[in-house]
Amino acid sequence: MDDVIVVGAGPAGNAAALGLASQGLAVTVIDSRRVIGDKLCTGIIGSECVRRFPIDPALIYHQAGAALLVMPQGGALRFEAPAPLASVVDRVAYVDSFARQAQAAGARYILGQRVVQAQVDASGVTLWAGNSGEESYRARSLVLAAGFGSPLSRQLGLGSVPDHVVGAQATVSTDNIHDVEVHLGQQVAPGFFSWVVPTRPGQALAGLLARRQAPERLDAFIQTLRQQGKITGVVQAPACWGIPLRPLKRTYRDRVLVVGDTAGQVKPITGGGIYYSLMSGELAASTLGAALAGDDLSASRLSQYQDRWQALLAAELDVGYCARRMYELLNDQQVGFLLRSALGAGARSQLAEGGISFDWHGRVISRLLGHPALSGVMHLLSPLLCRLAAQTSFQPPAMSDQETAPSLGAAGHPSAES
Ligand SMILES: Cc1cc2nc3c(=O)[nH]c(=O)nc-3n(C[C@H](O)[C@H](O)[C@H](O)COP(=O)(O)OP(=O)(O)OC[C@H]3O[C@@H](n4cnc5c(N)ncnc54)[C@H](O)[C@@H]3O)c2cc1C
Structure with missing residues (x-):
């Protein structure tokens, strides 16, 4: 036996x-x-994972130190870390x-x-x-x-x-995408995000996470990428699989x-x-x-x-889940405000100095929420933080008294998008 x-x-x-x-x-x-x-x-793994569980360098398609965040209401923010944060691997x-x-x-x-x-x-x-x-x-x-x-x-x-979400992904052909792209917004992947990740020469993986209608949403996302001239076709048909949350x-x-x-x-x-x-x-x-x-x-x-x-x-799973649930309650305007604040000059440089971990999001979230530039965001999130803190072991950080964020409705739900 x-x-x-x-x-x-x-x-x-x-x-x-x-x-x-x-x-x-x-x-x-x-x-x-x-x-x-x-x-x-x-197949994206953080640098810490590569150090702890080494990979044959020949299996790394490329290292990702920059990402393009395509914002919900148009425009894009390019984030570049001082050193590669992750590797896209076979x-x-x-x-x-x-x-x-x-x-x-x-x-x-x-x-x-x-x-x-x-x-x-x-x-x-x-x-x-x-x-x-x-x-x-x-x-x-x-x-x-x-x-x-x-x-x-x-x-x-x-x-x-x-709790879980559905991940949908297809292999697409492209000669036009060099950075990892993350697309946000209710139209693309409500409460989650979609991505285009370059892999082999001429190919990328296009995918998204969604609680509902993941295949239909991915079809629409691929269609948009085609119309924008970012991709030329689908190499391997979309497939879906669950991801635990x-x-x-x-x-x-x-x-x-x-x-x-x-x-x-x-x-x-x-x-x-x-x-x-x-x-x-x-x-x-x-x-x-x-x-x-x-x-x-x-x-x-x-x-x-x-x-x-x-x-x-x-603790990491708990804080990450709280942040995820809060994010799912935000509308596009609020997501835009949150990201612009988080990636604004002050917070961005502090994050870069303090180090951003691809694998330990709790630390990044705590550092972001504690940054003075994000005090408005803290006010935006405070009703949700309090509600979530009551349900989990998450400790919301202390807030300052500035108020610059788009407001939440009375019950703590995001107000309807204007
Ligand atoms: C679209 C998508 C994109 C993702 N991208 C990333 C990413 O970029 N980076 C990342 O870190 N994670 C990513 N993930 C998550 C990642 O793939 C999983 O977290 C990871 O593979 C989990 O590993 P595992 O060994 O637990 O399970 P799996 O990798 O799913 O392995 C389970 C194995 O069990 C086998 N199996 C199942 N049932 C049986 C059975 N009854 N009898 C015998 N064998 C069985 C299956 O064939 C499979 O080989 C992604 C997930 C999805 C859906």
Whole structure:
């Protein structure tokens, strides 16, 4: 019997498998895909992720130090950081590189097999895979890393993530786009954003996040990009997939740990989850490795994994989710005001000096909200901050008494756009 079966060979599953196999444990990874890592994703990772989980430089399309923010009511702001903040990478090859390392450490990979059922008993975990569950596998423990919306999480009594958004993306042809572009506004992606990210020469990924009608909105966005002469055609048709915005309440039970998108370990502002999945996969491997060595796979022993990932990520996920929900309540005029204030001369240089993290948004949000130039924004947001603070552990920063922002309606909702 294996020590561990890992379901899912994405960033989370591969990082867990690598950590576990490196401890000399018997690990099997099962994935329904035949091509590891070939999941809908833009492949942007922050510089900190590149340092902690190195990538073959040949897999980096380009480093992104600048971004063009296309504003809701027209015009654009170009933001340039003193050093590259992120890299646009070949996501499939990057994720596969961790599977190769795990295999070199002794992990066995079974591809093209969908796990359809999981059951925990007193001495182990049984999994059934294949169209009608004709293959069965047994191990002492399970790492569930099956990505967004896995029914296995519900089957195991751990529920599903409480909030999510839909990501839609297509590969487009272009010879005209050199910066990462982020487009904002109710027309394009209400409450979220759309993007054009150059990748290989002559190609880019165009996508957006939306709670509703993501495919229709992406079609309209692509149409607009064509009309503007930014892109020339669609190379690979649009596809959609879910992105969690809140984590599971419980990411462990006896013999089982849940990691990555299945657990909801994703940055709620951008929907980026590769880095958090890799880190959580590592944490799962070290907790589970120690539990296997001590032959204590009880829920209370494995709860240490949740303590550890929450110590690392929970505040970040909480602040990010609060900021996200507030942003969703703003109208285009307010979004424009917020961004112009945030990227105005004073705040911009302070941010640049203090360092902007692609991966730790809570710090950036706190620094922005504490900046004197944004006191008007604080007044704009104050009713929402107070409401959200009451619902979560988020502590709104202190405000000054200037007032320059577009006003919110009586109930704290944005006033209708003029
Ligand atoms: C449009 C879009 C763009 C994105 N862009 C970025 C980005 O630029 N940067 C970033 O950091 N994040 C991005 N993300 C999020 C990122 O892709 C995920 O957070 C990340 O892949 C999560 O890793 P994971 O290992 O948890 O899950 P996944 O990468 O989804 O891997 C899960 C694996 O489990 C397998 N699986 C599922 N169910 C079963 C089953 N029953 N049996 C066997 N195998 C199974 C799947 O085949 C898959 O290979 C994006 C997401 C979307 C939708």
